Amino acid sequence: MLLNYLRLLLLPFSLIYGMAIVLRKKLYDWGLMQSVKFDLPVICVGNLAVGGSGKTPTTEYLVRLLAGYKIAILSRGYGRKTKGFILADASSTAETIGDEPLQYYQKFNNVTVAVCEDRAKGINQLKENHDLIILDDAFQHRAVQAGFNILLFEFRKLGTLQFLLPAGNLRDVFSSRKRADVLLVTKSPVPLLHVAQQASVNELQPNASQPVLHSYLKYGNLVHLFNKESLTLESIKDFEIFLLTGIANPEPLIEELQKYSKTIRHEDFPDHYAFKHADISKFKNAFLAGIKKEKIIITTEKDSKRLRATGFEDLLVDLPVYYLPIEVELFEEDKITFDELILNYVKSNRRNR
Known part of the structure; x- marks a missing residue:
């Protein structure tokens, strides 16, 4: 309770933060800040909140779905004690590349895992030897224009009042969701009632071209x-x-x-x-x-x-x-839609190397 009151005291700073976010967003939209596009499929998995929405198992879902391609996963490497571009190898630890990239590296033998704060620089290092790149947690990294954006929303947090940092856990304004190609609601209950499914759509108010799909966690x-x-x-x-x-x-x-x-x-x-x-x-x-x-x-x-x-x-x-271990799984109809969208995007944007 005390923490909630303290957070309310931070609301003026959240307002300042929000104004800065909106200004930065407009500068990219108007082309005053440059965003680089690459000539290979780049899929971004992101969210608007700080952590906890299921980006890691969603990234792993994509790796399994796209197993026929040469994949690189590029992450910032949150929590690592190093800087710059690093390729994961047998000597990597959570301290050198971060816990999530280490998990990817140890789980998938045929996938390249790299970390770099500058995603454009990281993609340039990886693009020649890969069919596609998955950006883990880069929705706010506007310096790169991903070809396909998957934006995650945790089911139980939809419909609740959320504030921007530092008063709340949002690091981006809700209107940014309009940039996404898919709005994926994660950690949904099983079974998922139609009324709950519709409530997600009503809350997210997607564009006509934005599917709202639902996933749930599967424990191993x-x-x-x-x-x-x-x-x-x-x-x-x-x-x-x-x-x-x-x-x-x-x-x-x-x-x-x-x-x-x-x-x-x-x-x-x-x-x-x-x-x-x-x-x-x-x-x-x-x-x-x-x-x-x-x-x-x-x-x-x-x-x-x-x-x-x-x-x-x-x-x-x-x-x-x-x-x-946990995995992400989508409900049957949503899985068909999601898989088809991803596979068609990669197939139609793949280079001939």
Whole structure:
């Protein structure tokens, strides 16, 4: 409650921020600030809010959909301790390229993963050897004119009052959605009622050419942090769960785990948090002091990259530490529309190399 009042005090700064965003937007629209277009398919996955809308699993969905092409994923590499253009390789860590790019690199063998703050520079480094480039979180990066923009909106946040930074979590004005080619509503409930589907359309007020499509999260099996042993969620029914997260919105994950256990001890850190030795040591002690005989530590796939990269193996190696992978899936009719739009865009804009 106190935090909400403090945020209200920041509203004047949000107004200033909004004016700056609108001015910058107009400068690009009027051609006074230059936007570079490239001669190969460039797909941008973005959102208007800060984190938590499902960009990472949506990017992974695109990689699987476009598996027949030579793909490069280009990200800023949020949270890394390096600068400039870096290609992911076997020596990469969350500190050198960021947790999400590391996840892409370790998950997809035939995909090039790179990070660069300057997306135009990054694309120039990658374009000669690839059929297409996926920009992870670059909707606000107007210096590059992506050929196809996918803009994500989290289902449960539609219809709620949201403010621009710093009073709220929006980093862009709502009218910017008009630039997108597809408005993808993420983390939808299953089943999705028609009335809820229509409510999304009413809220987003798309252009005539903008489809509003809906996706949901699909959870996989738990994977051990070190030995890759796999467990089904059903097999941990009624376990005491110690949940460790450093993501923007852990609520959908908590709701999923509550289907299997009523005892969840959640240690929540900010998005992309750089875990410290003291954090993990304290968390381990809490786990060892757990009440139930059957207990487990669960984290997200993104968090697992930072846990493995920062030398916590000695603390965690003897513990049942698992991460829970997630995938994005679209509802049947929306999937047909979405896949067709993406595949047709790539096919019609692909260069002959």
